[in-house]
Amino acid sequence: MSESKEKIEMDESRIGGIQVIARACSVMRALGSHPRGLSLGAIAQEVGLARSTVQRIVRALESEAMVEPIRPGSGFRLGPALAQLIHQTHTDIISIARKSLEELSQQLNESVTLSCLSGKQTNVIDRVIAEHELRVVFPMGRSMPMHATADGKVLLSTLNNEQIVEVLGESPQKLTDATHDTQSLLSEMVQIRRSGFATDHQEHTIGISACSILIPTFMGAHAVTVVAPTSRFQMRCEEFRHALEACKTSISKLAGEY
Known part of the structure; x- marks a missing residue:
C-alpha cells in the first residue's frame, strides 16, 4: 500500500x-x-x-x-x-468541602448541600442533613430545575443570558406561584452576578426556602446552599448569608478560587 x-x-x-x-x-x-x-x-x-x-x-x-x-x-x-464518572470527577471538591459543610450545618442547625451544573440541571453531589425536628432532607444526585432553586440560579449566573435562554427555553415550568419566568429570572441575574448569592423563596416547593453562594474553583463552579422551612428562613436569611460567605472563604482557601 x-x-x-x-x-x-x-x-x-x-x-x-x-x-x-x-x-x-x-x-x-x-x-x-x-x-x-x-x-x-x-x-x-x-x-x-x-x-x-x-x-x-x-x-x-x-x-x-x-x-x-x-x-x-x-x-x-x-x-x-455516568453518575459514577460525575462523582469521581468531583471527589476532590467533595473531600475538600466536607468539613466546611459539616461546620456550616452544625453552626446553623440546618441542612446544607454542595451542588454543580450537570448538563441542563443541577446535581447535589454532597449534603449534610440537620438534626432538627423540622428539617429539609435533600436527595443526593437528584437533578433539580435551575430556574426555581437557589443553587440553580447561582450556577446559571456563570452563563450569559443567551446561554441561559438556550438552557431553560422561553417558558420554563412554573412550579409554584413564586416561580420565575425567563425574563424575570434574567432581571434577577444582574444582582446574582454582582453578589454571587441567590435565594429561592418557595419557588420550587411551597414551605421551603433556600439561599446559595457561588464558589468558583479550579475544579469548576460549585454552589453551597442552606435549605430550611420558610418560617425559619425568613427570620434567619441574613444570618445564613453571612455563614455562607464564611463557608466560601474556608473552601476557597483549600480548593483555590478561580
Missing part, C-alpha cells in the same frame, strides 16, 4: 471515529435534557439521526452502562456509569 493511500485511510478512520463519538455525545446530551427518558424515536428526532443509527449508538452505550432502559419498550435514560 502506498504511503499516501495509507494516510488517506488513516484520516478517514480518524474522522469516522470522531463522528461516532460526536453522535454518542449528542444522544447523551438529549437524554440529559430529559431525565425521565426518551424513546428511540424521540432521541432520533432530538438529535437529527436515523432511528437505526440511534439504536446502534444506544445499544453500545447501554453495554457500558452509560444509558439504561427505563423498562422494556419504554425508552432509555442516562445510566449509572
Whole structure:
C-alpha cells in the first residue's frame, strides 16, 4: 500500500471515529435534557439521526452502562456509569468541602448541600442533613430545575443570558406561584452576578426556602446552599448569608478560587 493511500485511510478512520463519538455525545446530551427518558424515536428526532443509527449508538452505550432502559419498550435514560464518572470527577471538591459543610450545618442547625451544573440541571453531589425536628432532607444526585432553586440560579449566573435562554427555553415550568419566568429570572441575574448569592423563596416547593453562594474553583463552579422551612428562613436569611460567605472563604482557601 502506498504511503499516501495509507494516510488517506488513516484520516478517514480518524474522522469516522470522531463522528461516532460526536453522535454518542449528542444522544447523551438529549437524554440529559430529559431525565425521565426518551424513546428511540424521540432521541432520533432530538438529535437529527436515523432511528437505526440511534439504536446502534444506544445499544453500545447501554453495554457500558452509560444509558439504561427505563423498562422494556419504554425508552432509555442516562445510566449509572455516568453518575459514577460525575462523582469521581468531583471527589476532590467533595473531600475538600466536607468539613466546611459539616461546620456550616452544625453552626446553623440546618441542612446544607454542595451542588454543580450537570448538563441542563443541577446535581447535589454532597449534603449534610440537620438534626432538627423540622428539617429539609435533600436527595443526593437528584437533578433539580435551575430556574426555581437557589443553587440553580447561582450556577446559571456563570452563563450569559443567551446561554441561559438556550438552557431553560422561553417558558420554563412554573412550579409554584413564586416561580420565575425567563425574563424575570434574567432581571434577577444582574444582582446574582454582582453578589454571587441567590435565594429561592418557595419557588420550587411551597414551605421551603433556600439561599446559595457561588464558589468558583479550579475544579469548576460549585454552589453551597442552606435549605430550611420558610418560617425559619425568613427570620434567619441574613444570618445564613453571612455563614455562607464564611463557608466560601474556608473552601476557597483549600480548593483555590478561580
